[in-house]
Amino acid sequence: MKKIGLIGYGWLGSRIYNDLSSNSEIFATTTSLQKVEDMRSQGIHAELAVFNESEKEFPDPWSIVPDLDVMIITVPFSEKRTSQEILDKRLSKLFSFIGRYEKQIFFMSTTSVYPDEPGIFREEMLPVESVFVENKIKKAFPQVNILRLGGLMGDSRLLKNFKMTDVSGIVNHIHYKDIAAVIITMIEKGINGKIYNVVAPLHPSKQEVIAYQNNLPIEASHENNKQRIISSDKLISELDFTFAYPDPKKFHLI
Structure with a gap:
């Protein structure tokens, strides 16, 4: 049974x-003492870890790290909402917390790193070196797998539960179960140093998704060529991966 560190519960x-917990022993971190207590009451190995730039002290290194087989980082580091100076401080705290780690590691990035303009975007069009946070992570852990996630669903x-004024565009969404499945697949294959767009391969319009999820009729959109589409072709090809939820219209179905 593998031991997995999950930074960001x-x-x-x-x-x-x-x-992942059915086949692995997982050690997780969270950002509040109350949540630590709640998690421990459920039998979860939980530790407090805050990477806020306002905290003066660096966190102590995570004692379990030397025993871990895999590390998964889900803590968000948004470049659109935060300055590079603040991000740099937060990342320094993260690196201090992890310390030296040379085994398999995953970093959850985002497809928002791609330009907000029409086109089909693939991983090689935006190398890690061009993305501040990804580049810093890669320099600290050269073996890191970077997963650029679509909208989490x-x-x-x-989508039907969101208040929206414009429903004309297409979606680049991903079901959380497929994110977990990608990670499991990569762990089983022992893959390191990869970057993948993790996005459902179908891109219906927001209008289509909302109508379908509300059991309403709607005509399919045929204007995807004028939209911003994040391609998951590399992931599908290299991992021989099959999405459990390829169609965002059906994310509500079990």
Whole structure:
């Protein structure tokens, strides 16, 4: 049984935990003492880890790291909402917490790193060196697998539940179960040093998704060539991966 470190037990991290915990021993971190207590009461190995730039002290190195076989980082580092100076401080705290680690490691990035313009975007069009956070992670851990995630969906997190004024564009979404499945596949194959777009291969319009999830009729859109599409072809080809939820319209179906 592998030992996995999960840094960030939030919306996504908790779901990755649920999908991986049956075959692995997982050690997770969270950002509040109350949540640490709640997690421990459920039998989860939990530690407090805060990477806030306002904290003066660096966190102590995570004592379990030398025993881990895999590390998964789901803590968000948004370049659109935060300055590079602040991100650099947060990343320094993260690196201090992890310390020296040379085994398999995953970093959850985002497809928001791609330009917000029409076109089909593939991994090689935006190398890691051109993305501040990804580049810093790669320099610290050359073996890191970087997963650029589409819009996170699943459970009650469905497009029909969002308040939207513009429903004309297409979606680049991903069901959390497919994220976990990608990680499991890469762990089993022992893959290191890869970068993948993790996005459902179908890209219906927001209008189509909302109508389908509300059981309403809607005509399919035929204007995808004028939209911003994030391609997952590399992931499908190199991992021989089959999405459990390829169609975002059906993310509400079990």
